[in-house]
Amino acid sequence: MTDDTTRDAGATASADDTGAATAADTGTDTTTATAAPAAATAAPASPSARGTDAARPPFSVKFSARDLLSVAIFGVIYFVVVYAIAMLGIIGPLAMLLTLPLAIVAAGIPYMLFLTRVKHAGMVTLFGLVVGAVYLVSGQPLISFLLTIVVSLVAEVVLWLGRYRSRWAAIWTYAVYSLWFIGPLLPLVINRQEYLASQGMSVMGPEYVAAFDQLFSLTVVWIYNVSTLVFGFLGGLLGSAILRKHFVRAGLA
Amino acid sequence: MTAATTTAVRVPVDVLTARRRGLDPRTKIVLLVLVSGLVMAPGGLRFVLPGILLAVGLAVWDRAWRRLATLLVMVGAMWLIGWGLPLLWPNIVTATLSLLGVYGIRFVTAIGVGMHVVATTSPTQLSAGLRAWHVPRAIAVTLAVMLRFFPVVAIEARAVLDAMRLRGLTGIGGFLRHPLRSIERFTVPMIAASLRAGEDLSASAILRGLGSHRVPTAMIPPRFGIADLLLVLAVAALAAASLLLPSPLG
Numbered sequence: 001m002t003d004d005t006t007r008d009a010g011a012t013a014s015a016d017d018t019g020a021a022t023a024a025d026t027g028t029d030t031t032t033a034t035a036a037p038a039a040a041t042a043a044p045a046s047p048s049a050r051g052t053d054a055a056r057p058p059f060s061v062k063f064s065a066r067d068l069l070s071v072a073i074f075g076v077i078y079f080v081v082v083y084a085i086a087m088l089g090i091i092g093p094l095a096m097l098l099t100l101p102l103a104i105v106a107a108g109i110p111y112m113l114f115l116t117r118v119k120h121a122g123m124v125t126l127f128g129l130v131v132g133a134v135y136l137v138s139g140q141p142l143i144s145f146l147l148t149i150v151v152s153l154v155a156e157v158v159l160w161l162g163r164y165r166s167r168w169a170a171i172w173t174y175a176v177y178s179l180w181f182i183g184p185l186l187p188l189v190i191n192r193q194e195y196l197a198s199q200g201m202s203v204m205g206p207e208y209v210a211a212f213d214q215l216f217s218l219t220v221v222w223i224y225n226v227s228t229l230v231f232g233f234l235g236g237l238l239g240s241a242i243l244r245k246h247f248v249r250a251g252l253a
Numbered sequence: 254m255t256a257a258t259t260t261a262v263r264v265p266v267d268v269l270t271a272r273r274r275g276l277d278p279r280t281k282i283v284l285l286v287l288v289s290g291l292v293m294a295p296g297g298l299r300f301v302l303p304g305i306l307l308a309v310g311l312a313v314w315d316r317a318w319r320r321l322a323t324l325l326v327m328v329g330a331m332w333l334i335g336w337g338l339p340l341l342w343p344n345i346v347t348a349t350l351s352l353l354g355v356y357g358i359r360f361v362t363a364i365g366v367g368m369h370v371v372a373t374t375s376p377t378q379l380s381a382g383l384r385a386w387h388v389p390r391a392i393a394v395t396l397a398v399m400l401r402f403f404p405v406v407a408i409e410a411r412a413v414l415d416a417m418r419l420r421g422l423t424g425i426g427g428f429l430r431h432p433l434r435s436i437e438r439f440t441v442p443m444i445a446a447s448l449r450a451g452e453d454l455s456a457s458a459i460l461r462g463l464g465s466h467r468v469p470t471a472m473i474p475p476r477f478g479i480a481d482l483l484l485v486l487a488v489a490a491l492a493a494a495s496l497l498l499p500s501p502l503g
Contacts, residue, residue, distance in 0.1 A: 063391045065459045072398035073451040076406045077444055084410060084439070088428065098429070106436040110444055122391075130395045137285060137371060139364035141293035188356060191295045200339035200351020208348065238433070246441050252448060 063122065071123055074114035075131045082107045083138075101231045104178050108235025109242050111177065115159065115170045116243070116253045124159055128152025128177065143190075144183025151179045171236030178232025182225050189221055275315070278382030280481045281370045284488070289363040298355070299500035303491035308365025310487065315373060318378050324365045331358035336502070359503075376401040381471035394463060402454065409446040413439060 085103040118124060132140075132148035155177040162169020188195060192213075197199075201209050247253040278282075288307065291300040305328055311319040335354025339347045373384075376397040383393035417423045417438060428435045462469070 065394075065463055065465075066455070068391055068395045069398060069451070069455040069458065069463075072395045073402055073447065073455070075395070076399050076402045077447050078401075080406050080410050081440055081443070085436070102432055102436065103412075105433075106440055109436070109440045126391055126395060129392060130399060133356075133396060134399060136289060137367040139289070139360040139362075139367060141284065142290040143293070143365075147363075187293050187359075191297075194295060194298070195352055195355060198351060198355045199336055200355065201348050203343040204340045204345070204348045208345070212349070234279065242437060242441060247444075250443065250445065 023245070062120075063126070065115075067120075067123055068126075070114065070117045071127050071130065072128055074110055074117075075127055075134070077110040078107050078114070078127075079131060081110055081132055100181070101227065103232040104181060104228065105235040106239055108174050108178075108232070108237075108239035110239075111174050112170060112236060112239030112243055112252055113247055115173060118159065118164055120164070121156065121160060123147070124156040124173065124177070125152045128155070128180070132180070139195065140184055141187050143186050144180065147183040147186065148180040167240055171233065171240055174236035174239065175229050175232035179225070180226055181228045181232075185224065189218075192216075275373050276476050276480050276484060277477050278374050278378045280473060280477065280484060281374060282382070284484065285363070285366050285370055287488075288366045292359045292362045297359060299495050300492075300503050301358055301502055302500070303495045304362035305365060307487065307491060308362065308369065311366070311369040315369065320372065324368070327361045327364070328358065331361055335338060354389070371400075371403075374400065377471070378473065378475070381473070382475045384468065384471075385475050389468070397456065398454075398463070402451065405450050405454070405467060406443075406447045409450065410443050413443045413446065414499055416442075 013109045060164065064141045082103045085106050087100055115124075128148050128151065132152075135143045135148070136142065155173045158176055159169055159173040162173075196213055197208050201212065243253050284307075288300075288304050291297055292304050305324075306326055309321065312318075312324060331354045333354070335351050335358055338354075339351045379400055380393050380397035383396065414423060422435070422438060
């Protein structure tokens with residue numbers, strides 16, 4: 001572990017520009033006490049220094065190194081939780097109907113913990129963007145990536161409405177963000193005729209295809225979409241409960 | 254996905270001794286977006302076979318035999334579900350499942366190219382490539398850290414699963430009987446362990462100037478080379494073939 005981290009932890013290859021840059025970068029941050037003692041040496045004027053009103057954090061999209069690391073770490077955890085549970089659905093489509101909602105609910109735990117570390121605008125959007133990019137690498141359609149970005153922008157607004165403090169706003173933020181789960185289904189809806197004309201379906205004859213088309217109607221798609229939101233909401237509730245039960249007690253939230 | 258993460262753990266790209274240079278990270282990203290976009294789009298089925306050939310070619314080029322085997326097995330399974338099974342044994346179940354295969358084979362094609370990206374791109378190379386594109390610092394740094402952090406979380410997740418297995422807590426049956434409790438027992442220790450590892454990683458990364466506003470110097474600056482030219486030619490040939498020849502998957 002130690003050996004690994006010293007080898008390639010991140011973006012820089014040169015070692016001599018670290019001191020000044022770290023200080024300039026983490027000066028805006030309040031949570032670096034444990035991680036960056038170097039940050040104490042300089043405190044440059046930043047947008048966030050203006051806001052003294054605790055109830056309303058200033059609008060700022062400046063990311064500290066700490067913010068970026070939080071997004072990255074929780075992004076990876078979120079991805080792994082979704083995949084670990086969704087993988088159970090590989091066994092069959094019936095299991096998938098069960099595991100997908102479970103994945104949405106379970107991923108609420110890391111997401112809600114992530115939201116406790118969000119103090120300013122942009123982090124929720126960045127989270128959606130980078131996690132969407134990782135899903136793109138793992139085979140998700142491009143359209144799903146675009147949907148993820150749109151959905152996280154909306155989630156960002158929801159969290160902003162709660163001034164980054166409200167528990168209910170956080171729960172709704174997760175519910176809205178969970179709507180990205182519609183993305184992987186979108187190609188099936190958009191290219192519907194193509195899928196129905198596939199060889200496997202046409203073997204059964206046109207009546208069956210018509211019946212299936214009826215069953216797989218837009219109503220079903222809408223039920224799926226709404227259930228995504230509902231399970232996202234449940235995931236937010238569960239995440240918030242688990243937060244109080246485990247992570248607050250452990251000092252992690 | 255587990256296959257992709259294990260490859261990432263097993264084949265760390267040694268930046269210092271990388272004599273045999275592969276593709277430029279930017280080429281890989283463009284290739285991935287291109288393949289993913291084409292394959293999933295309407296009428297994308299004709300691009301599936303060229304995409305698979307490309308992914309197989311990349312795996313052979315990397316001499317990543319495990320990845321090659323995984324890819325071929327996944328493609329074979331999807332083809333069997335989507336095309337083979339409904340013809341051999343036509344009934345309602347296989348016909349419905351065939352949709353899954355037709356969708357899945359597109360998915361696997363994109364994964365095949367994605368596995369190459371994950372296995373051959375180190376965090377430093379990725380961030381150097383993104384910097385050359387002038388991608389906003391926040392995005393470039395976050396993606397590079399995620400790439401670095403994936404193996405760590407995967408190891409923690411596996412350790413938690415092993416511990417659960419030791420206590421007899423895993424298994425589909427138990428999962429279905431107590432879904433919420435299973436989620437809690439898996440997720441909470443996994444997050445806690447990952448965060449602990451993440452603290453170390455963050456401290457080290459910040460001290461080394463991660464996320465600084467200065468432009469760092471790349472040890473191996475991203476350059477387009479012979480490999481990229483070969484890939485462009487191969488992609489052009491495959492694209493022309495898929496547009497001109499009749500699609501074998503129909």
